[in-house]
Amino acid sequence: MSSQDTKTTRLADIATAMTAVTEAAAISASRWIGLGRKEDGDGAAVEAMRAAFNEQAIDATIVIGEGEKDEAPMLYSGERLGLGGPAVDIAIDPVEGTTLLAKGMPGAIAVLAAAPANTMFRPGPAFYMNKLVVPPAARGAIDPNAPVEAQLKALGKAVGKPVSQLRVFVLERPRHEKLIADIRAAGASCRLVSDGDVLGSLFAVLGDRVDALMGVGGTPEGVISACVARALGGDMFGMMAPQSDEEKAKVEEFGLKPGQILTRDELVSSDEVIFAATGITGDDMLGGVRKVNGRTRTETLLIGGGNQMLRWLTTDRLLND
Ligand code: VTB
Numbered sequence: 028m029s030s031q032d033t034k035t036t037r038l039a040d041i042a043t044a045m046t047a048v049t050e051a052a053a054i055s056a057s058r059w060i061g062l063g064r065k066e067d068g069d070g071a072a073v074e075a076m077r078a079a080f081n082e083q084a085i086d087a088t089i090v091i092g093e094g095e096k097d098e099a100p101m102l103y104s105g106e107r108l109g110l111g112g113p114a115v116d117i118a119i120d121p122v123e124g125t126t127l128l129a130k131g132m133p134g135a136i137a138v139l140a141a142a143p144a145n146t147m148f149r150p151g152p153a154f155y156m157n158k159l160v161v162p163p164a165a166r167g168a169i170d171p172n173a174p175v176e177a178q179l180k181a182l183g184k185a186v187g188k189p190v191s192q193l194r195v196f197v198l199e200r201p202r203h204e205k206l207i208a209d210i211r212a213a214g215a216s217c218r219l220v221s222d223g224d225v226l227g228s229l230f231a232v233l234g235d236r237v238d239a240l241m242g243v244g245g246t247p248e249g250v251i252s253a254c255v256a257r258a259l260g261g262d263m264f265g266m267m268a269p270q271s272d273e274e275k276a277k278v279e280e281f282g283l284k285p286g287q288i289l290t291r292d293e294l295v296s297s298d299e300v301i302f303a304a305t306g307i308t309g310d311d312m313l314g315g316v317r318k319v320n321g322r323t324r325t326e327t328l329l330i331g332g333g334n335q336m337l338r339w340l341t342t343d344r345l346l347n348d
Contacts, residue, residue: 088107088115091251142301150247150250179195186234196227196230
């Protein structure tokens with residue numbers, strides 16, 4: 028067996044476990060769809076994720092938990108989970124898009140990324156990151172320090188489109204007013220979305236709906252996005268972008284510089300990455316949790332590094348509720 032085959036086999040084993048974890052989180056969170064209580068939905072997903080991890084034959088270290096930024100319930104960074112097995116770093120977002128969940132809007136997902144132990148960037152207190160995510164054709168073609176117009180020109184050249192046909196995923200936030208104006212002034216268009224830049228990064232890497240993702244979002248989501256980019260051969264840069272003096276001071280104390288740019292491979296230094304996402308509220312990429320013939324159906328997207336494969340899994344479970 029070649030080393031590539033060995034790697035693939037090991038990944039496949041962990042991959043199944045990872046889908047069980049995101050599915051458990053999505054099912055628990057789905058009970059809170061549209062109830063206006065995002066912390067409760069997030070808390071349910073966190074507890075379900077923790078319980079599901081502890082049933083898997085892995086030695087998982089949570090490198091990136093979620094919650095501190097939104098004062099939501101935590102799966103703590105540094106927490107060890109699992110029954111023992113391959114040592115992996117885990118970045119989780121039990122509900123990516125808690126507001127979407129609380130409002131019953133499309134696009135909330137339960138998501139995680141896994142990679143071999145000690146290969147994921149530890150963001151510490153850095154909550155916000157300025158991201159640039161592009162598809163494989165543009166890998167190495169974009170200067171993260173260049174103005175937006177120059178980046179879009181380089182992107183267009185790399186993907187073979189005029190700038191006027193490029194669309195950029197941007198979170199709709201007041202902080203992005205200038206970015207949005209710059210994108211439009213360059214002749215490109217924006218897909219403005221209220222939440223969910225992990226899905227945005229996935230779309231950008233796939234060149235599906237958008238050609239790039241730009242702007243400031245959560246750092247946890249950023250590391251998960253870097254795993255997607257690495258697994259599928261796309262590119263990403265993440266720039267430390269503290270949004271308050273307090274965050275800036277903590278980031279500096281931690282040894283990171285505001286404005287410091289991390290490459291995709293600094294964000295995750297292994298090709299052996301796994302990404303799993305299960306739809307909660309559902310959108311046109313991943314259906315949400317729903318009842319079908321008395322069973323609970325989930326839709327999960329699984330991406331395994333190395334072979335650049337995307338796998339969609341539809342699972343129906345008989346649950347007692
Ligand atoms: C983004 C988005 C997330 O946080 O990362 C965003 O993808 C950034 O934080 O779904 P702000 O909302 O504070 O701008 C989320 O919206 C989740 O909190």
